[in-house]
Amino acid sequence: MSYTPGNPVTRWIEYRLPIFGFVHHQLVDYPTPRNLNYWWNFGSLAGIALVIQIATGVVLAMHYSADSNLAFDSIQQIMRNVNYGWLLRYIHLNGSSMFFAVVYIHIFRGLYYGSYKTPRELLWWLGLIILLLMMATAFMGYVLPWGQLSYWAATVITNLFTAIPLVGDAITQWLWGGFVVGDPTLKRFFSLHYLLPFVIVGVVFVHLWALHVHKSNNPLGIDTKGPKDTLPFHPYYTVKDLAGLGVFLLIFAAIVFFAPEALVATINNEPANPLLTPPHIVPEWYFLAFYAILRAIPNKLLGVMAMFGSILILFALPWLDTSPVRSAKFRPIYKQVFWLLVIDAAVLTWVGANPPMGKFVLIGRLATAYYFLHLVVLMPLIGWFERPRPLPESITTPVLKEGAAAGGAS
């Protein structure tokens, strides 16, 4: 299936650099399983969220001052005196929440339909690397406005590195560029906050490359067996992605225009004050679950290890999950247990938002224990003992069964 452009100019270019053919094969006639549901929208939505963050971020950086004496004021300058600066900032600020929401759904979709299983382990790994990069980027972005929580979040999180035995203090001072969080810290965070999104773009391309080798998984979790099982990406999935994008933009706009500060802690509208520790230091909602894991363990070093371990363990998931069946649709036990992990994540998020006192200590510890139990114990056990339901012969069989007589059409 070679591609010959009709236009002589594009043909001239194509002969020297087959870029149009590349786009055609990867985005137009790219064979995609015909049964993808709307949960498969979240990959493209994540890509769009990334582009929105970069586009707004580049313009915001034109007006922002990465100086501890000017940063807070420069944000207000953007909000008040830059044309539509308030809009750019509110999009960027809430865009990070939209990005994480979409990515978390994307990850849970992968968990439900077994998208991490062979031959897509590297695809899964690349996704996790993107998640880690996103977390670093979001954390450093949160520091830039240099409000009270910006400053204290930076202090709390960078202090985690002091837990490293022997060299912890040295590493932390090296990260800070001083003996406390200060102007050098802000400047390097700004530099890295600008750099990392482009690293994410790079990893996203490798993620897509890996995706396009074995193509998308699908709700049935079985391999495609020829052209009957697939549809060309364009127009079928371009329009389906657009349909999802419409809903995404409506939710995004509702937040940006009608509740732009809903996800912002009021205290971050006060300038950083190194002499005044806020009563509660909480991260953004998308870090709360990890924050809860960190605080669930009374030992600092072990807490830090559990927090990072909660993501690192996901790299082992393709082997922790011993079931050969991908989709939870055919796994009667896993299908139920999956939701326990979703609930566990919600509980951890809720615990992370509350001070570590009273009932929250116990709930946080139980939820943390369950998280690791789920991945390290339940996943292998269920894979071994569960009797999966019979898999359909091909993607087309169940799809066309709904149309009954349509089977003879081919």
Add this chain to the structure above:
Amino acid sequence: MKRLMLAAALAILVPTAAGAAEGPAIPAHGWPSDGLFGRFDKTALQRGFQVYEQVCSACHSLKYIYFRNLTEIGLSTDQAKAIAAEDEVEDGPDDQGEMFTRPGKLSDPLPRPFPNPQAARAANNGALPPDLSLITVAREGGADYVYALLTGFEEPPEGFALGDGMNYNRYFPGHQIAMPPPLFPDAVTYTDGTPATVEQMAADVAQFLNWTAEPRLEDRKRIGIKTFLFLLVLAGLFFACKRKVWAKAH
């Protein structure tokens, strides 16, 4: 399971009451700028500015507000210029290298009551009066908090140990506030003849501070409604396209 998942999603997305645990509950007052179609009440903003200028500005700055911004609350350019001209601003250096003073201009920020935080503390029994530009977004409760605080001064309950030079306020976290009750009846004489009760002045200045915190609020809501309606149509078109294209595939 679908319902559980929705509950989980809500638990994650609904903003958490982080940092809200401190302080007494603030009663909701309700303001013209609330809601999807909320707009500032310009006459209230002008009265609020009068309260700020004649009362609050003795101790509190509004560092992000310039005289030119006053035209946004409904004052004419000439009125704003006249207000600016009452201020004396140090400018310079001139071509002799000397600093000089001149009347304020539209491009000047509102004057600050103290040259630095140390001077502010020295004049206020060690307490630092915060800048008020962002106060309604930097406190839980927003304008409701400002209103509650300004009307919440009362005698301390029996047995309450009030610190030296401190005042009892029902709504301040810990109830001890360094600021003495700033408003008393007829503290200002409104140019529009509105009776200057404490509640009226508190409500006016709360709205004014809501404006200083987010002067682009009206733009945001106006553009928001247009954008949302546009996206609603766009999303409908996208969905219709999807159905049309996929009709062939089933």
